[in-house]
Amino acid sequence: MDRRDFLKIATAAPLAAAACSSVAQDFLSDFELDEATVSSLQAGMQSGKWSARSITQLYIDRINKLNRSGPDLEAIIEVSPEALKIAEGLDAERKSGQSRGLMHGIPVLLKDNINTLAPLTTTAGSLALMGCVPPQEAVIAKRLRDAGAIILGKANMSEWANFRSSRSTSGWSARGGQCRNPYVLNRSPFGSSSGSAVAAAANLCAVTIGTETDGSIVSPAAVCGVVGLKPTVGTVSTAGIIPVAHSQDVPGPICRSVADAAIVLSVLSGLDYASSLKQDGLKKARIGVVRDRMIADRQIEHLMNSAFDAMKAQGAQLIDIDGFGKENPPEFEVLLYEFKADLNAYFASLDGRYRELSLKKLIEFNEQNRDAELASFGQEIFQEAEAKGPLTDAAYLKALESCRRISRTDGIDAAIEKHKVDAFVAPTCGTASVINPRNGDVYIGNTASLPAIAGYPHITVPVGFSRELPVGISFFGVAHSESVLLRLAFAFEQATKLRRKPRFLPMWS
Numbered sequence: 324m325d326r327r328d329f330l331k332i333a334t335a336a337p338l339a340a341a342a343c344s345s346v347a348q349d350f351l352s353d354f355e356l357d358e359a360t361v362s363s364l365q366a367g368m369q370s371g372k373w374s375a376r377s378i379t380q381l382y383i384d385r386i387n388k389l390n391r392s393g394p395d396l397e398a399i400i401e402v403s404p405e406a407l408k409i410a411e412g413l414d415a416e417r418k419s420g421q422s423r424g425l426m427h428g429i430p431v432l433l434k435d436n437i438n439t440l441a442p443l444t445t446t447a448g449s450l451a452l453m454g455c456v457p458p459q460e461a462v463i464a465k466r467l468r469d470a471g472a473i474i475l476g477k478a479n480m481s482e483w484a485n486f487r488s489s490r491s492t493s494g495w496s497a498r499g500g501q502c503r504n505p506y507v508l509n510r511s512p513f514g515s516s517s518g519s520a521v522a523a524a525a526n527l528c529a530v531t532i533g534t535e536t537d538g539s540i541v542s543p544a545a546v547c548g549v550v551g552l553k554p555t556v557g558t559v560s561t562a563g564i565i566p567v568a569h570s571q572d573v574p575g576p577i578c579r580s581v582a583d584a585a586i587v588l589s590v591l592s593g594l595d596y597a598s599s600l601k602q603d604g605l606k607k608a609r610i611g612v613v614r615d616r617m618i619a620d621r622q623i624e625h626l627m628n629s630a631f632d633a634m635k636a637q638g639a640q641l642i643d644i645d646g647f648g649k650e651n652p653p654e655f656e657v658l659l660y661e662f663k664a665d666l667n668a669y670f671a672s673l674d675g676r677y678r679e680l681s682l683k684k685l686i687e688f689n690e691q692n693r694d695a696e697l698a699s700f701g702q703e704i705f706q707e708a709e710a711k712g713p714l715t716d717a718a719y720l721k722a723l724e725s726c727r728r729i730s731r732t733d734g735i736d737a738a739i740e741k742h743k744v745d746a747f748v749a750p751t752c753g754t755a756s757v758i759n760p761r762n763g764d765v766y767i768g769n770t771a772s773l774p775a776i777a778g779y780p781h782i783t784v785p786v787g788f789s790r791e792l793p794v795g796i797s798f799f800g801v802a803h804s805e806s807v808l809l810r811l812a813f814a815f816e817q818a819t820k821l822r823r824k825p826r827f828l829p830m831w832s
Contacts, residue, residue, distance in 0.1 A: 524825055
């Protein structure tokens with residue numbers, strides 16, 4: 324199958340005219356930085372076409388146009404009032420012959436659970452932390468600043484990283500409102516890094532940063548038509564990030580291209596991943612197709628089969644994998660224990676009245692502010708976590724050991740060894756469901772959990788569209804195999820080029 328045939332399948336079936344009204348052309352008018360990459364922005368600054376200040380201003384204007392007006396994406400909680408001044412300083416450095424590297428002068432948006440310095444605040448989307456400026460910025464925020472990146476602002480997120488209620492609505496926070504999928508506006512952005520994914524997809528910034536415990540980078544990236552990379556746990560520092568669970572938490576890039584993801588990961592980790600990118604990176608690769616992660620959807624099946632054909636055409640050998648066993652890891656038990664311990668430790672790191680918070684007091688705060696915080700769904704996960712004991716409990720230690728054995732030793736590690744493959748591939752998840760504040764998210768398919776529980780790397784890349792909704796394809800593997808995954812994902816992306824910017828279509832069911 325050649326690329327033209329693949330594109331016919333991957334972009335098939337536009338919405339019927341009766342299903343939607345016309346989209347205001349103002350939303351779709353040419354944007355000077357549409358689909359700009361880190362490399363193209365650097366080239367523009369080097370040539371004098373742009374400056375860091377002009378790029379920053381263009382993104383601020385774009386946010387003002389689309390975030391709280393127009394399609395009302397609600398992807399951004401706040402924009403730094405110092406961003407333009409910082410950009411001017413970086414322009415002065417460039418004029419004097421100084422460059423801090425590929426991120427010099429590049430605007431970045433951070434998820435609102437990543438500590439930043441004043442005047443930006445860090446709240447996890449919760450009213451309980453309104454106005455909070457942590458005493459220390461996150462390690463990754465400092466790494467980005469030191470590399471010359473401009474922290475443009477904070478992205479909206481699922482409040483408390485979607486770990487409050489089993490009926491939670493992705494993309495909603497009491498502080499930021501309901502974030503919307505830019506492809507079809509009544510569809511969910513999925514996962515807690517929703518604002519970061521929507522901002523990347525809608526060209527509100529050059530690159531964005533999300534965090535993941537289980538699917539919170541790769542799921543929103545997949546349904547928003549962008550690249551999301553969850554690194555191996557421990558590769559990137561979580562210091563200064565509001566936690567869910569230390570055994571699975573990790574920050575990572577959400578971008579419009581694999582190359583940008585590699586550049587950003589290099590800055591976050593201090594390791595070189597950009598050199599992993601090769602146009603012929605699929606040649607002679609052995610890739611395991613995880614058949615029990617396939618989704619029973621005719622269009623997604625077409626997309627995946629076309630993707631497999633494209634990989635074979637690039638010289639990859641595909642090996643069917645039946646699955647990773649039937650034993651379910653006790654992940655939720657581990658997360659409950661770690662959430663209570665880790666969140667209480669985070670509160671203790673803050674100043675002033677915020678230092679007095681605890682999970683117990685947070686539950687009380689939400690009850691006292693029920694109309695704002697609990698109008699659509701509750702906090703039963705908070706209550707379950709609060710009932711847990713310390714991390715020395717035998718129940719926690721047993722659950723953690725089981726998770727690592729099932730996901731690592733008897734799971735990904737065993738399958739890699741048995742089948743002698745470089746990585747595994749599967750659809751990331753199904754298409755985005757309709758936003759439903761009363762009943763919560765509806766997920767179809769989930770490739771994120773196994774690598775998330777293992778703490779292993781996982782990258783998603785656009786694989787096409789089912790109707791007007793993006794679909795992502797996942798590559799995942801053993802610990803510290805980011806270079807392998809980036810090589811495979813980059814080669815696939817370059818062979819297919821299926822990223823398509825959103826059209827902000829009106830609501831449909």
